[in-house]
Amino acid sequence: MVIRKTRRATHHTLKTNRQGVREDDGVGNRRRVVGLGPYSVGVIALGALVILAVLVVWGTSRLISSANPVERQFVSIPDLPALSEMPSALVPVLTEADQVLRRSVAESAESGTIAQAAGRLGQIYHANNYGENAALCYELATTKDAENPRWLYLLAVLRQERGENTSVTELLERTVDLAPEYAPAWLKLADNQFKQGLFDRARASYERRLVLAVGDPYASLGLARLALARSEWELAEGYLEGVTKADAFAAVYRLLASVHDHFGHQHEKEAALRRAEGARRFAPAPDPWVTQLLDHNYNVESLLLQVSRYSSVGQNVLAQRTFERAQRLEPNNPEVYVFLGQHVSDATQARQAFQKAVSLAPDHASAHVGLGEMLLRENRPREAEVVLQEAIDLDPELAAAHKNLGLAAAAAGRFQEAVEHVRRAIALSPNTVSFHYSLASVLREAGRRDEAEVELHRILERWPSHPGAELALTALEGSR
Template sequence: MPKKLKFNTRRFRLPLVLAVLAVLIVVGTNWVMDRARRDALLDRLPGIRDLSFNTKTLKNKVAQADDAVRRTLVGGSPGTAFGQKAGNLGELYQANHFYDQAVPCYQLALEFDNGNPRWPYYLAFVKQEKGENESVESLLETTISLAPNYAPAILKLADSFFKTGKTSEARIYYKRRLELLPGDPHALLGLARISIDETQWETAQDYLKEAIKANPKFGPAHRLMASVHDHFGRHDDMRQSLHIASQCIRFRPAPDPWIDSLNDQCYDVEQLMVLGSKAIIELDIKGATGFFGRARGLDPKNPQVHLALGRLCFMVGQREEAQRFFEKAIELDPGSDEAYFQLGVILRREGNLKEAEKMFLRSLDFHPDNPNVHNNLGVTLLEQQRFQEAVEALNKALEIYPEHINARYNLGLALWSLGKIEPAVQEYRNVLSVKPDWAAAANSLAWILATDKDNKIRNGTEAILWAQVACQGAGRENPEYLDTLAAAYAEAGRFEEAIRTARESLTLARSTGDTDLAEELEKRLQLYEAKKAFTE
């Protein structure tokens, strides 16, 4: 039999140990390097210990989102999940206006989740808000390369190019937006601006006409059209464009669903109040209700939140709910002059004049220099026929704020009620010099000029002019305004027109059930038919 071989392990022991040691060194080195890399990434995340949050909810949300980012690195290398969570944390910071903290989050998201177009877009938005515009255009170009049909990014890039003088590039992107959204007034406005910069005024005019056709209430187009009219010497058209622009709703940025979606992650009470106020300006009542409601949920003892909800309810005609919110605001802040004022407005609307007066006086205890409160107090006194006290309150409002046009109009009413006709006429003239198309003021002045017992004050020709202003548009459906116009015609000796207008007014008064006015009109109509004017 062959001899049994003996295996000498001593010969292989050292190489085996060396091999295992080498593996351990490699594994350990990789672990150390991975740990160092993870630590370096975590160091790039913003710290939350030194941040000041105005609600516990926001603090908890940030802590949870921050923890979610860190957990993606446990037991593994950073990947797409890490980038997504970093981006989500950035969204939360941005939604609550922590822009400095949002930036590094989005930068990490761009590195590890570079296929998501929202990260470069949000980063561009934050940098613009911070005034750091250097890299905005490249970020927007990245966004568009990932989401070629996202029109808000295209508009933002076009506007950025225009602001930096790159008009050729701006024109390309404005037209690209028009391909996606034909007739878009924002893009057309941008093209009109480029045309004006290039002194192509007729081309600018064409773009603006198209923008106004697409959205007749787009104020910026009317304002720029005024510049075009001015250039061509069409000054009447210029004034008309400026007038239309002044009647338009305040300028709103173009819709941006990605940015708007961040509002759902806002847990900052002050910012929610701002968002609610913007929603009211845009007549988005549902949105305003949501923002203010969330603010109340986060801080139910904040009197400003209850004030905002009260104003919103009053705006939509929910007076009982509004009153409860204002009363709650006073409970939370007994020195809230605004809450007392708003309560006074509600009580006056309901005809509870004595209680309204008390609320206005209480408001003035805390803020004696509020012209709006003095004006409303004056109206309340006027409605109680306490005319001299009303004059004093309204004069106080004008002493504080001489441009308060409502107070000046109400002062005219109070002076007229006291029999001080010439001062009343002067106040109405002052009002109409500022707001010449105000129907109520025009009607009041016309009535005095047409019917006052003093021959020196009556002026039928001028009365007709102001009565016609009052009867423009919807004023033609107001029987009182037509009554004034009829009286003005009669004072001017134009009795056929007076009779026709009085009959028109009488028909309207009867149809609306205003029997008192109808009786007065019947008597005045008899005077006009007898070729006599009416005087008080």
């Protein structure tokens, strides 16, 4: 390689050797000439590539940062799920909410407007079990309106359902900062802190919940669990005793029984366990922001499942409200009326519900079974027998139909036929205790006492706590 150097009018050519030695520059100076060997050339080439890559990345980032912010926000809006796979009533509601959000973003609406649209779309997704889509919407809503606690809270609820802890605690802490009077958030925060082992913070959150909801059993139960985690048995006993003064859950009495056992108080332990047997099941604490999601639920099957859950824990007002929504959405769905017949306590209302279901779906075998059972309760065995035979014609493997038809035959005095039907029910569903008890009852009515006693003993062997079997057995033995 030749490097040409000019000093005033004098020109002199320097030949660079490969070792980079000093050479004369023609004016008496000796300089260090850096040799550019093959490795040095490679380094320079690599450096040029690195610089080029940096320039490309820088240019790309400039393009992204200068891109239309509307385009960046659209990335946060989830794609609509397949409309063909969702309830028909949900399609127009979800489509409209999606369009409203996209339009507000495209028109560069105010942040609060975009947040409200994103939050509403999130609620619809959330209520209809599209959790991932709901989370994206809530995240967009919280980005656009960091002062609205509802979107933070609902996002925390979703993440908690997915088993997250740390991010949930952070969201709930922000929620209670913005909405310090919303007691459900304090309870959820306390429970989450407890799971993370943040006991001091959990205690403070439970105590704040108690200030907002005096005598709250959920906060007291949480404080008792905290005390037990620290082996503070007397403190735990005090919290639990306070809860049991009101209508406590079975779980409270069982926990109290464990405390009594620790202290060796066997009489108190047994009393607590007896109270647990008759106490109500644990029910989630009231949470208006979550409950309001029901108004966005368009899935009748999901709504009926919620009705069942509410009913099982004694939340009858919520159960009724949820059922009425399901009925409004699909007034001609026979499953709605079958469900009503199975859960309503009044026999007449139940019969009317099953009759409605049969009128809507004459081939609905379970609806026929329910109707037949209600007719039996109303002491109308002949009508019941006709309906139950129709059920068996529709589905010969329906165990409940055979059991109820057996009871109808027994009411007519046809005991051998009755026994055969009930035994058929047991063959189809051997682990249903009520079928075994029905068989014992039919055998007793038929005067077949020995067989009835055998069946009752069989029940008590498999289900020792059965309430009727022991009494029936005692009555049979006492009448000898």
